[in-house]
Amino acid sequence: xxxxxxxxxxxxxxxxxxxxxxxxxxxxxxxxxxxxxxxxxxxxxxxxxxxxxxxxxxxxxxxxxxxxxxxxxxxxxxxxxxxxxxxxxxxxxxxxxxxxxxxxxxxxxxxxxxxxxxxxxxxxxxxxxxxxxxxxxxxxxxxxxxxxxxxxxxxxxxxxxxxxxxxxxxxxxxxxxxxxxxxxxxxxxxxxxxxxxxxxxxxxxxxxxxxxxxxxxxxxxxxxxxxxxxxxxxxxxxxxxxxxxxxxxxxxxxxxxxxxxxxxxxxxxxxxxxxxxxxxxxxxxxxxxxxxxxxxxxxxxxxxxxxxxxxxxxxxxxxxxxxxxxxxxxxxxxxxxxxxxxxxxxxxxxxxxxxxxxxxxxxxxxxxxxxxxxxxxxxxxxxxxxxxxxxxxxxxxxxxxxxxxxxxxxxxxxxxxxxxxxxxxxxxxxxxxxxxxxxxxxxxxxxxxxxxxxxxxxxxxxxxxxxxxxxxxxx
Numbered sequence: 001x002x003x004x005x006x007x008x009x010x011x012x013x014x015x016x017x018x019x020x021x022x023x024x025x026x027x028x029x030x031x032x033x034x035x036x037x038x039x040x041x042x043x044x045x046x047x048x049x050x051x052x053x054x055x056x057x058x059x060x061x062x063x064x065x066x067x068x069x070x071x072x073x074x075x076x077x078x079x080x081x082x083x084x085x086x087x088x089x090x091x092x093x094x095x096x097x098x099x100x101x102x103x104x105x106x107x108x109x110x111x112x113x114x115x116x117x118x119x120x121x122x123x124x125x126x127x128x129x130x131x132x133x134x135x136x137x138x139x140x141x142x143x144x145x146x147x148x149x150x151x152x153x154x155x156x157x158x159x160x161x162x163x164x165x166x167x168x169x170x171x172x173x174x175x176x177x178x179x180x181x182x183x184x185x186x187x188x189x190x191x192x193x194x195x196x197x198x199x200x201x202x203x204x205x206x207x208x209x210x211x212x213x214x215x216x217x218x219x220x221x222x223x224x225x226x227x228x229x230x231x232x233x234x235x236x237x238x239x240x241x242x243x244x245x246x247x248x249x250x251x252x253x254x255x256x257x258x259x260x261x262x263x264x265x266x267x268x269x270x271x272x273x274x275x276x277x278x279x280x281x282x283x284x285x286x287x288x289x290x291x292x293x294x295x296x297x298x299x300x301x302x303x304x305x306x307x308x309x310x311x312x313x314x315x316x317x318x319x320x321x322x323x324x325x326x327x328x329x330x331x332x333x334x335x336x337x338x339x340x341x342x343x344x345x346x347x348x349x350x351x352x353x354x355x356x357x358x359x360x361x362x363x364x365x366x367x368x369x370x371x372x373x374x375x376x377x378x379x380x381x382x383x384x385x386x387x388x389x390x391x392x393x394x395x396x397x398x399x400x401x402x403x404x405x406x407x408x409x410x411x412x413x414x415x416x417x418x419x420x421x422x423x424x425x426x427x428x429x430x431x432x433x434x435x436x437x438x439x440x441x442x443x444x445x446x447x448x449x450x451x452x453x454x455x456x457x458x459x460x461x462x463x464x465x466x467x468x469x470x471x472x473x474x475x
């Protein structure tokens with residue numbers, strides 16, 4: 001699906017668009033004159049970076065949609081430009097629809113089928129059926145528009161008393177698991193215009209842990225490590241950290257030099273490294289946990305930090321050749337992943353500067369993912385031409401399976417497998433043990449599949465008449 005189709009540029013004639021303001025700050029009038037240019041303003045409130053403004057097809061700002069964004073901004077405790085970018089991109093799609101159909105979103109009708117939002121929902125479903133957008137995109141867009149209409153009603157900007165609301169609130173109940181795996185029902189507020197997103201069929205070949213992960217076999221891991229021998233040292237170490245500690249990419253790439261200084265191995269041969277909130281090293285949702293790094297890998301990291309290559313990269317970066325800097329930097333001296341702490345530093349610098357053209361540039365591991373796809377995979381397929389594609393995050397799942405297998409093999413006789421599961425949960429930082437149990441269930445499925453395959457080959461398949469030397473694999 002093309003980017004134009006996703007953004008709506010090819011699905012509508014309207015030229016409505018989103019314009020992003022590098023620095024946005026509300027102003028307060030202090031002196032009104034007859035000439036607008038002479039009117040005096042003063043700054044009022046915080047500075048917001050990359051704030052979106054919706055522009056109509058005629059080039060004028062959309063008063064009602066931008067008013068909604070401003071009101072939402074005023075009620076927001078923690079501004080996130082990505083959230084506002086997402087909302088504005090969903091609403092501009094609605095603006096294009098309104099302009100193409102010459103509809104007034106502020107006009108309500110007794111028959112809800114005549115309301116703009118109802119017609120928009122119908123159009124979204126048509127686009128889904130035509131394969132122009134995904135059903136999840138359609139669902140997000142109608143939800144964004146419903147929230148916009150809730151704002152109109154709350155602010156009393158429409159005559160909803162006469163014709164009623166263009167939608168009705170409903171409550172749905174979903175099953176959720178707590179951290180101990182116990183299930184309970186929770187009420188979720190929805191509406192009668194919601195577009196149903198079919199539940200994704202469970203993938204028996206994957207583990208759901210921050211996305212669908214596919215653990216790699218030991219043989220596949222060996223092939224990756226062989227191919228990595230041709231890689232540059234920073235990529236080798238990043239992949240080692242993922243495979244031998246289970247760390248996520250954002251944790252690996254936000255590791256700072258100062259975090260490793262003065263740390264000695266424990267009795268088990270691990271460097272115990274606190275990560276998460278308060279450490280400067282990012283984790284998912286900034287959850288505090290302890291990363292166990294094998295001492296051999298910690299020593300390799302320290303050798304790399306002191307190498308001429310690493311020092312040269314640090315000198316190019318904004319932090320300079322200091323212990324505050326990241327362990328891993330690109331050739332240009334930029335981070336592979338911008339930490340939460342640096343994001344805040346950059347925001348404060350831009351807010352304090354007088355340059356309104358300065359934009360917030362963030363990195364989120366794109367270079368590592370590109371390297372895996374463009375450089376490493378071709379090297380892997382020179383060793384194994386049949387090697388299937390994999391994601392960097394799959395290395396975390398592979399670590400989890402390796403760790404579980406090791407724990408189960410060394411489990412004292414008579415002890416429950418849950419002891420091994422709980423250890424893996426702690427090492428991987430799973431908040432919910434049901435996530436860790438997927439690894440145990442995955443292992444069981446592999447054993448079951450192997451058993452079934454053997455039964456097919458030893459009984460059923462011997463009666464299959466095939467022109468091939470051996471019948472096809474039914475597993």
